[in-house]
Amino acid sequence: MSDTKIALVTGAARGIGAAIAEGLAARGMTVIAATRADLDVTDDDSVAAFASRYRHDHLDILVNNAGISGGREGQTPGQVDPAVIRAVYETNLFGVIRVTEAFLPRLRESADPRIINVSSGTASLHWNTDPxxxxxxRGAMAGYPSSKAALNMVTVQYANAFPGMSVNAVAPGACGTDFAKDLGLSLERTAADGAAIAIRLATMDKPPTATFVSDEGTVPW
Structure with a gap:
């Protein structure tokens, strides 16, 4: 087995995902930067086909970064469009599960397997209930924050199921990417700033597991 680490990053066409892929490649890893053009995480057949084309005998790091905000329309409590919420969950939660399940056999062949799920500080129940x-x-959204809170629980369940694997959720923080612009936000932090915590977990010695972390430390569940 080669000493070169192999990483798969979903949602790597732009923004934080692209910055994570670039950062890991700059650190000497072999990086598979998956975009929706070659991996649609919402589609069972697409995920299965992508996994079948994977030619390495193992995978060291899986970064589940693909995600959508869903926009603000249809997510305000009292005016919720269930179709919008389903679409958000299909990518942000079920997409992560699909890809993780497809690549678990390759991860289990790694000597140091790691899963990094890109969550959000908006998923913190503690922060959302602290006046x-x-x-x-801020204005309530029924879909995006709850999809990330569900992702956090899925992260813990995979960590519990595979104690020899590092499985964590990260809050990259709000960045001035297209994702933020879609929500009408103008921010100074860059995609590289947002990628830093995922890169740290991917490269650090003896990583933790079952944690929810940001650049500033532990994020309260």
Whole structure:
């Protein structure tokens, strides 16, 4: 087995995903930067076909980054469009499960397997129920934050199921990417800033497992 680490990053066409892929490649890893053109995480057949084309005998790092906000329309409590919520969950939750399940056999062939699920600080129940925190004061969204909270629980369940594997959720923080622009946000942090925590977990010695972390440390569940 080669000493070169192999990483798969979903949603790597732009933004934080592209920055994660670039950062891992710059650190000497073999990186498979998957985009929706070759891997649609919402489609069973697409995921299965992508996994069947994978030619390495193992996978060291899986970064489940593909995600959507769903936009603000149809997510406001009291005016929810269930179709919008389903679409958000299909990518942000079920897409992660699809890809993870497809690549678990290759991850289990690694000497140091790691799964990094890109979550969001908006998933923190603690922050959303703290009147002093900005998340509690901003307009409510039924889909995106709850999809990421569900992803956090899935992260813990995989960590519990595979104790020899490092499985964590990261909150990259809001960045001035197209994702943020779609929500009408103008931000100074860059995609590279958002990628830093995932890159750290992918490259650090003796990584933790079953954690929810950001650049600033542990994020309260």
């Amino acid at each position: 002093s925190h900005g998340f509690a004061a």
